[in-house]
Amino acid sequence: MKFQVHLYVYSTSIGVHNCGGSIIDDLYILTAAHCIENDMGITAIEIRVSEHSQAAGGDHVSYSAAGILPNPYYNSETSVNDNGVILLHNAIDFTEPGVAPVCLPAVGQTWSNGDQTMVSGWGLTESGGSSTPDILQVVNISFVDSTTCGSDYGYYEHEITSDMFCAYDQGAGTDSCQGDSGGPLAIYNSATGRWEQAGIVSWGIGCGFNGFPGVYSDVTQMLWWVNAIADYFSNHGDCLNSFQKSVLFSVQEQKLIQLLFNCLNSALKAVI
Numbered sequence: 655m656k657f658q659v660h661l662y663v664y665s666t667s668i669g670v671h672n673c674g675g676s677i678i679d680d681l682y683i684l685t686a687a688h689c690i691e692n693d694m695g696i697t698a699i700e701i702r703v704s705e706h707s708q709a710a711g712g713d714h715v716s717y718s719a720a721g722i723l724p725n726p727y728y729n730s731e732t733s734v735n736d737n738g739v740i741l742l743h744n745a746i747d748f749t750e751p752g753v754a755p756v757c758l759p760a761v762g763q764t765w766s767n768g769d770q771t772m773v774s775g776w777g778l779t780e781s782g783g784s785s786t787p788d789i790l791q792v793v794n795i796s797f798v799d800s801t802t803c804g805s806d807y808g809y810y811e812h813e814i815t816s817d818m819f820c821a822y823d824q825g826a827g828t829d830s831c832q833g834d835s836g837g838p839l840a841i842y843n844s845a846t847g848r849w850e851q852a853g854i855v856s857w858g859i860g861c862g863f864n865g866f867p868g869v870y871s872d873v874t875q876m877l878w879w880v881n882a883i884a885d886y887f888s889n890h891g892d893c894l895n896s897f898q899k900s901v902l903f904s905v906q907e908q909k910l911i912q913l914l915f916n917c918l919n920s921a922l923k924a925v926i
């Protein structure tokens with residue numbers, strides 16, 4: 655899983671915790687907004703790439719953050735817009751073995767119920783468990799759209815909004831869990847012939863509970879934002895080169911992009 659990232663977050667408000675992420679470009683990591691906080695400071699995060707065993711210690715390369723950009727519209731009450739980008743201090747070297755940027759779907763890409771997904775991370779292997787696995791875990795579960803998930807499952811008090819989707823494995827209890835957040839859910843796109851990151855591990859009620867599939871932040875709903883950030887610098891790896899760039903932004907989106915760039919600039923000034 656060359657695009658998988660392991661985040662160690664050392665924050666006074668959220669404590670030390672594990673999260674996942676994915677490499678979207680040599681300078682950018684995609685994760686969940688709830689894994690990062692605007693004010694937590696760039697030294698609070700250790701970004702590990704090419705990790706397989708967390709105990710072995712020697713198989714990863716650590717990077718530090720130069721900027722932390724949770725989606726400004728993230729709402730911790732509703733989990734809406736649970737996505738964010740970490741800007742790295744030093745660019746990842748894609749000539750190194752074991753690292754590569756994830757492929758992102760094209761703008762407008764949709765998925766179908768039942769599509770096979772691949773979710774990965776070092777999160778708990780049991781609901782409410784206490785220890786995380788040493789080796790990166792991968793599960794194959796099925797895509798469920800937000801409408802079906804909202805109406806057919808037990809989420810009556812937790813809205814599954816259109817920027818989310820679910821994934822589950824009926825009866826098998828296979829799911830992502832605490833510690834997997836921010837990590838990638840990929841779907842094989844037969845039209846492009848590649849695995850593309852469709853979602854970000856976001857939340858759920860317990861893990862693997864019948865009727866409560868894991869909920870993911872929908873990457874296709876935030877591509878304009880990721881795209882804009884990644885376009886700011888243009889040292890893309892292979893996947894981003896084939897990524898659609900001619901997106902027309904709405905006025906509201908343009909304002910948000912401006913806001914993010916201001917924030918990015920001040921983050922950069924702070925480290926240079």
Ligand code: ARG
Binds near residue numbers: 858860862
């Ligand atoms: N919020 C969790 C985290 O911080 C992820 C929970 C995913 N839950 C699930 N049942 N799939 O790691």
